[in-house]
Amino acid sequence: MSKLLIIDDNDTMREGMVAIVKKLGLECDEAKDGNSGVNLVKKNDYHLVVTDYRMEGLNGIEVLKQVKNQSPKTEVMVITAYGSIELAVEAMKYGAVDFITKPFSHDEFKIKVQRILDRVNEKRELTRISDENIYLREKLDEQFNFGEIIGNSKLMKDVYRTIQKVASADSSVLIYGESGTGKELVARAIHKMSSRKNKPFIRVNCGALAETLLESELFGHEKGAFSGAIKRKKGRFELAQQGSIFLDEIGDISLNMQTKLLRVLQEREFERVGGEETIQADVRILAATNKHLAEQVEEGKFREDLYYRLFIIPIYLPALRDRKDDIPLLVNHFLKKLAADLKKTPIQICQAALEKLGEYNWPGNVRELENVLERVLVLCENQQIDVFDLPILTRSNSAKIPSDVVDRRNFNLNDTLYDIEKQLIQRAMNETGGNKSRAAKLLGIKTSLLYYKLEKYNLLDKK
Ligand SMILES: Nc1ncnc2c1ncn2[C@@H]1O[C@H](COP(=O)(O)OP(=O)(O)OP(=O)(O)O)[C@@H](O)[C@H]1O
Numbered sequence: 189m190s191k192l193l194i195i196d197d198n199d200t201m202r203e204g205m206v207a208i209v210k211k212l213g214l215e216c217d218e219a220k221d222g223n224s225g226v227n228l229v230k231k232n233d234y235h236l237v238v239t240d241y242r243m244e245g246l247n248g249i250e251v252l253k254q255v256k257n258q259s260p261k262t263e264v265m266v267i268t269a270y271g272s273i274e275l276a277v278e279a280m281k282y283g284a285v286d287f288i289t290k291p292f293s294h295d296e297f298k299i300k301v302q303r304i305l306d307r308v309n310e311k312r313e314l315t316r317i318s319d320e321n322i323y324l325r326e327k328l329d330e331q332f333n334f335g336e337i338i339g340n341s342k343l344m345k346d347v348y349r350t351i352q353k354v355a356s357a358d359s360s361v362l363i364y365g366e367s368g369t370g371k372e373l374v375a376r377a378i379h380k381m382s383s384r385k386n387k388p389f390i391r392v393n394c395g396a397l398a399e400t401l402l403e404s405e406l407f408g409h410e411k412g413a414f415s416g417a418i419k420r421k422k423g424r425f426e427l428a429q430q431g432s433i434f435l436d437e438i439g440d441i442s443l444n445m446q447t448k449l450l451r452v453l454q455e456r457e458f459e460r461v462g463g464e465e466t467i468q469a470d471v472r473i474l475a476a477t478n479k480h481l482a483e484q485v486e487e488g489k490f491r492e493d494l495y496y497r498l499f500i501i502p503i504y505l506p507a508l509r510d511r512k513d514d515i516p517l518l519v520n521h522f523l524k525k526l527a528a529d530l531k532k533t534p535i536q537i538c539q540a541a542l543e544k545l546g547e548y549n550w551p552g553n554v555r556e557l558e559n560v561l562e563r564v565l566v567l568c569e570n571q572q573i574d575v576f577d578l579p580i581l582t583r584s585n586s587a588k589i590p591s592d593v594v595d596r597r598n599f600n601l602n603d604t605l606y607d608i609e610k611q612l613i614q615r616a617m618n619e620t621g622g623n624k625s626r627a628a629k630l631l632g633i634k635t636s637l638l639y640y641k642l643e644k645y646n647l648l649d650k651k
């Protein structure tokens with residue numbers, strides 16, 4: 189039977205919670221302060237400890253740390269006051285399984301406790317099974333070895349370490365980084381390494397769907413919910429039950445949908461569009477974005493509370509230009525893989541060509557590298573890729589930030605941006621022979637703005 193410990197210095201609150209837990213038929217101890225609570229944890233094996241945050245003596249976070257230290261498999265839920273989201277985030281960072289905000293109803297408390305215990309029992313069962321077969325599990329871990337993700341750089345090793353750490357937890361993960369850096373690969377890796385690996389991994393491209401479509405895509409709909417809804421349809425959250433859902437391009441969803449998602453993240457439940465039945469979502473949420481979510485929050489385009497909920501475990505994927513030492517490994521990997529896909533015999537690449545690939549700054553990251561190699565492989569008739577097989581890169585290379593600007597030791601953002609802008613404008617003017625409307629087009633700005641900038645940088649007479 190599951191055993192709980194409730195720590196709260198407010199007698200009415202504590203006794204209320206204990207009564208609810210006992211009504212559920214569970215064993216429950218109680219403590220009036222953090223210290224005596226922690227002492228009880230030393231003597232008993234609790235499945236779940238519920239602790240208030242604000243108490244005399246140890247506060248809830250300190251209790252959480254000590255409990256996790258004593259007994260890592262004991263879950264902890266922290267009770268926080270309304271409006272203290274940072275505290276809740278901090279609690280989650282220190283390993284709390286969840287938090288509950290005061291004031292809460294009996295039902296809210298009951299549902300949270302039940303849900304946590306369901307997961308704890310499942311986890312304990314899994315650990316029991318795998319403890320019996322620990323050898324087998326180690327072998328499987330070895331085999332996985334980040335198989336599809338290539339990269340040996342320090343930055344990628346940090347990514348692997350985080351994946352390994354978070355895979356077994358059930359917390360939401362936010363994977364962010366530029367386009368083509370491998371965010372989807374990482375999401376799949378987390379799923380494959382989690383206890384949900386034999387259940388579905390469902391991807392939703394949030395950016396590709398209009399709001400109403402996205403809602404029915406995520407949550408499903410009942411027959412007749414809207415014109416065209418000729419029968420009940422399960423949404424992706426339902427399809428992903430017991431597995432993981434990958435919300436790709438999450439930075440693109442509307443504020444309205446953000447509110448709906450927040451509810452699933454917080455309450456783990458939803459309704460189908462046009463439906464009344466509440467469905468429990470036992471789904472792990474993995475999200476990805478190539479947008480600066482923090483900036484979107486500042487601009488009021490992304491809900492702050494959803495951002496914090498997602499940002500509990502962030503994984504940043506570095507741009508390829510920041511880990512160029514991975515390029516040779518990636519090139520070898522893609523040459524083999526693409527040759528097999530294209531049914532060609534694998535070919536080599538000469539050192540000079542490899543160096544040339546290293547000079548480019550890869551705005552499209554690994555995806556761009558893969559695409560370039562595919563083109564090269566299709567066109568190359570020799571047994572070895574030479575520098576002249578890579579003509580495509582020379583032009584795009586000009587998009588690289590001028591090295592004299594970034595290499596100098598001046599870190600002042602305004603000065604640096606000023607210099608970069610000036611140089612880009614000069615270059616656009618040179619490229620177009622001083623034709624201002626063409627230069628403006630090249631720069632993606634209006635001609636009137638270009639005039640203004642030419643004046644600002646004192647470039648008007650120079651071409
Ligand atoms: N580290 C890597 N090792 C091997 N292949 C990679 C790596 N990173 C990316 N790729 C490959 O590059 C392509 C793009 O990766 P992915 O779709 O995961 O990028 P993304 O970050 O999700 O990009 P976007 O933001 O544009 O959706 C895929 O074909 C993927 O297999």
Ligand SMILES: [Mg+2]
Binds near residue numbers: 371372436476
């Ligand atoms: Mg992607």
